[in-house]
Structure formats: structure tokens, C-alpha cells
Amino acid sequence: MASRRGRETAARWIFIAALLAALEGVVRLDWVDRIFVTAPSLVAATAWEKILSGELPALFVTTLFSVGAAFLLAMVVGLPAGYALWRFPLFGRAYDELLSALFASPWILLYPIFLVIFGRGLGAIIAMGFLSGMIPIALNTHHGLRDVNPIYLKVGTGMRLKERQIVRHILFPAAAPMILSGLKLGVTYILISVIAVEFLVEIGGIGTLASKGYFWFNTEELYLGMAGAIVLSMIFIHLLGRAESRLFTS
Amino acid sequence: MKNGAPILEVRNLSKEYSDFTAIDNVGFEVYRHEFVSIIGPSGCGKSTLLEMIAGLVPKSSGEVLIKGVAVKDGHASIGIIFQQESIFPWRTALENMEFGLQMQGASKDERRKKALEMIELMGLGGFENRYPDQLSGGMKQRVAIARALVMEPEILLMDEPFGALDEQTRIILGEELLRIRQEIGQTILFVTHNINEAVQLSDRVVIMSARPGKVKAVIDIDLERPRTSAVISTEKFGRLVGEVWLQLREEALKSFRQTAR
Numbered sequence A: 001m002a003s004r005r006g007r008e009t010a011a012r013w014i015f016i017a018a019l020l021a022a023l024e025g026v027v028r029l030d031w032v033d034r035i036f037v038t039a040p041s042l043v044a045a046t047a048w049e050k051i052l053s054g055e056l057p058a059l060f061v062t063t064l065f066s067v068g069a070a071f072l073l074a075m076v077v078g079l080p081a082g083y084a085l086w087r088f089p090l091f092g093r094a095y096d097e098l099l100s101a102l103f104a105s106p107w108i109l110l111y112p113i114f115l116v117i118f119g120r121g122l123g124a125i126i127a128m129g130f131l132s133g134m135i136p137i138a139l140n141t142h143h144g145l146r147d148v149n150p151i152y153l154k155v156g157t158g159m160r161l162k163e164r165q166i167v168r169h170i171l172f173p174a175a176a177p178m179i180l181s182g183l184k185l186g187v188t189y190i191l192i193s194v195i196a197v198e199f200l201v202e203i204g205g206i207g208t209l210a211s212k213g214y215f216w217f218n219t220e221e222l223y224l225g226m227a228g229a230i231v232l233s234m235i236f237i238h239l240l241g242r243a244e245s246r247l248f249t250s
Numbered sequence B: 001m002k003n004g005a006p007i008l009e010v011r012n013l014s015k016e017y018s019d020f021t022a023i024d025n026v027g028f029e030v031y032r033h034e035f036v037s038i039i040g041p042s043g044c045g046k047s048t049l050l051e052m053i054a055g056l057v058p059k060s061s062g063e064v065l066i067k068g069v070a071v072k073d074g075h076a077s078i079g080i081i082f083q084q085e086s087i088f089p090w091r092t093a094l095e096n097m098e099f100g101l102q103m104q105g106a107s108k109d110e111r112r113k114k115a116l117e118m119i120e121l122m123g124l125g126g127f128e129n130r131y132p133d134q135l136s137g138g139m140k141q142r143v144a145i146a147r148a149l150v151m152e153p154e155i156l157l158m159d160e161p162f163g164a165l166d167e168q169t170r171i172i173l174g175e176e177l178l179r180i181r182q183e184i185g186q187t188i189l190f191v192t193h194n195i196n197e198a199v200q201l202s203d204r205v206v207i208m209s210a211r212p213g214k215v216k217a218v219i220d221i222d223l224e225r226p227r228t229s230a231v232i233s234t235e236k237f238g239r240l241v242g243e244v245w246l247q248l249r250e251e252a253l254k255s256f257r258q259t260a261r
């Protein structure tokens, strides 16, 4: 008997395969211009070629590194920042809205400034990724902690626990679902930011592949870049999901 | 039941909030192994009183003494069960019960052993690995009680622990509570707004007035122990319920008018 999970996975892949097959058909029948859309099989062939030549793995690793570094930094700063926003409510009320506004602004447009400050390299990419990921992490951590039902904390006080124990064993577990969704948001925004900057400044990574494809009318490379981004996002979301289920079963 | 000195004394306790008095000069005492209920109209300050005794809400004036010693913010021998649902949704029933022991640094084996005993005592066998959202309201309350009981507090403060339950579950859990108390010998201070429940469980019932909360009367419940819920059908039970209601009626009306305004 197939497990529920197994069936979910099967349904997911069947759907994706059907979409790809439909796309393949549409392109082969020349219903669309190949400049705009290309056949998945051609993208796959290009991918294979570039895997063998070592180009694709190198680009992949570059992007993975930028996203990973930015995410790590975003957590190291975002989680304590969220805690501080909660711990000092005046500070929290003062900055929460500001952060939300910042989060909503299209500040990817500031990339030239980052290039000037950090130079034309991974530094600028990671710095921009860090900022776009840190904000949702800090905000969600703040909101998660703020919305913890006070009765849970009262249980701790009633047992005369130390503040440290209450924070570690009540406050954070109670806020964990919200904090984790902040991490997921964070990784998504980092990925978007990293690939966008790679696309704009062409200094390596999946984004650069897409940008070169775009520039040279190489539709396969453009789509390969996008597919790479999707695969990366799936990897990160999957890893976070694993971390989540481990957190809630221990 | 009143043997020796009181284990818990409340003296001239008051609580003022910025614009009104919630508790006004309340005093009573509870003796070891006694079951005392506090009953009063909604909003008269029962929860505030209990949380002041537990040291969770600062007192405006007055004293709380445990075994003759004034305490400022709670005492290790007090356990409290809250009116609101308070078991941790991220822990299973068993893990909830282990929580306090874990915080005290008990070994994994030891706390597991004690929690399993408590599962047995609470009649929650087979549900130990369920998360709260997979438990019924009555089970959740039993987990909350067990979480406090594993710490073996000498004095258990219970704030309407069965308040959200249906009448039948409430009566049965009350009976269970008496049985468990028989086994571990706790002293219990029990808040309720249910007259039948107060009489079914208590040795004495403290009746509070409408806001501001004062002690209006104390009624001795001289029903024999050990007691089961069958006591409800006795004539004496009916008479005691009537007696409590007589005292409470005026206060309930007052409280009703206060809130109806």
C-alpha cells in the first residue's frame, strides 16, 4: 500500500511531467515562437551538456554559496533582532512598522550602491541577499514571540522557573511555527535577490546564465537559469521542512 | 479536618487596579489536607485572589502566609492550575506532564517514570503520546492537573479547572480529583462558580461578594468522606446547596446589575 506521502509525491510529479509534456508538444507543433518558449527536452539537453562541461555545477555552487552565506548571516542577525524587538517593546513598536515598510520597498534597485560599497563580486550579492532575508526573519520572530499566549508564560512563572528557562523552553517553542515561516520567507527572498543581482551584474551564478541566455537570444540558457533557480528554491524549502519536522517531533 | 496551624493564611489581602478595587480586605485560612472552595459571582476577583496567593499578581496590601511564614512572590510548595487552557500544544500529553520535572533537572528516566504513573492515575492510558489538539477538553484539563501534580505541591490552587466542561464530565472529574487527593493528600484551594461542585468537593466553602470581592460567609460542608458523586442525591447535599445559594443570591443579583448597567 502506498503511503499518503508517497501518493502526494507521485501526484506532484505526474502534474509536473504532464505540464512539461504539454509544453514540449506545443513547441514541437510550432504553435509558439521558439524565441519565446523552448522545448523542455532542448533545455534538458543544454543542461546535460553544461553539466558534463562542468559549467553548470560551478554556477550552481556559486549561487548556492551566496544564498547559503546570506541566509546564515540573515539568521545570525535576524533572530536576535526579532528577539530584541520583542524584549524591548518600545524599540519593537518604534521599528516594526519601519521594517515592514522597508520590506515592501523595491530596494533591489539600490544594487549599484551595493556594488560601489562591496565591489563587483560575491560581497555585494551576499550583502543584498542578507538584507532582504534578514527583515522577514526579524519581523516574523518578533511577531511570533509577541503573539505567544501569555498563559504559557504564566505556567512558567507559576513554577518559579528562571527567565532563561522560560525563554528557552516556553517562549521559543511556542513561537517556533511563526519563526520557521519567517525563515522560509527569508530564504525565498534571498534567493530572488541573489539571482536578480547575478542577472543584473553578471558575476557568476545561475542568474548570470539566464542573463547571458537573454542577451544572446539563447532561449534554452534563459530557461535553464530559471529551472536552476526553481531547483535551488526547492532544495532550501525541503531542508527547512526537514528541520521543522525534526523540531516538532523531539 | 482543622488540625494544627493553618498551612495557608490570607490576611487583609487587597488588590487595587488604577480605577477600582478588585479585592477588598480578604482573609481566610486553609488547614493541611483541607479542600476549600471559593465561590462568587463572575468578576468578583477570584482569579486575581488565587494569582496573588501564587505570587503571579502583586498584592496592593495584606499578607499571604505559608506554614506561618509571610511569602512575597509565591512559594515552592504551591502549584497552580489556571482557568484558561494552558497545556503546551508543542508537547505531547506525557511531555507536558514531564515539563516541571525536566525544568528541575530530573533525569529522563525519572521524569518519564513519574509522568507515566500520573498518566495511570489520571486515567489517560493510551493517550500519552497525543498532542493536545488530539485530546478532548476533559483530557486536556486532566493533563493540566497532572502537570501540576507531578511536582507534588503541598498546596494546589485550582482556578475553575472544570469550568469549560459539560456537567457530566465535570462531576466525574470532581470525583476523580477527590480520589487522587485521597492518594496523595494535597491541600486544595479551589475556585468555582458552580454551587453543586463547591458542595460536592469541599470541606468548607468561602463565599465572596460581588465586586469589590470580600469574604461574605464561610460555610462548613459536613458531608462524610470519602465521598463519591453519589452524595449529590442526599438530602443533606440539597440543603447545603440551598444554604450556599441563599448567601450567593444577593451577590449574584448585585453583580448582574453591575454588569447590566
Ligand SMILES: Nc1ncnc2c1ncn2[C@@H]1O[C@H](COP(=O)(O)OP(=O)(O)OP(=O)(O)O)[C@@H](O)[C@H]1O
Pocket: B017, B018, B022, B041, B042, B043, B044, B045, B046, B047, B048, B049, B083, B193, B211
Ligand atoms: N490586569 C488587570 N487590570 C485591570 N483590571 C483587571 C485586571 N485583571 C483583572 N481585572 C479586573 O478585576 C476584576 C476581577 O477579575 P478576576 O479575573 O479576578 O475575576 P473572577 O472572579 O476570576 O471572574 P470569573 O469568574 O469570570 O473568572 C474584574 O473586574 C476584571 O475586569
Ligand SMILES: [Mg+2]
Pocket: B046, B047, B048, B083, B159
Ligand atoms: Mg476567574
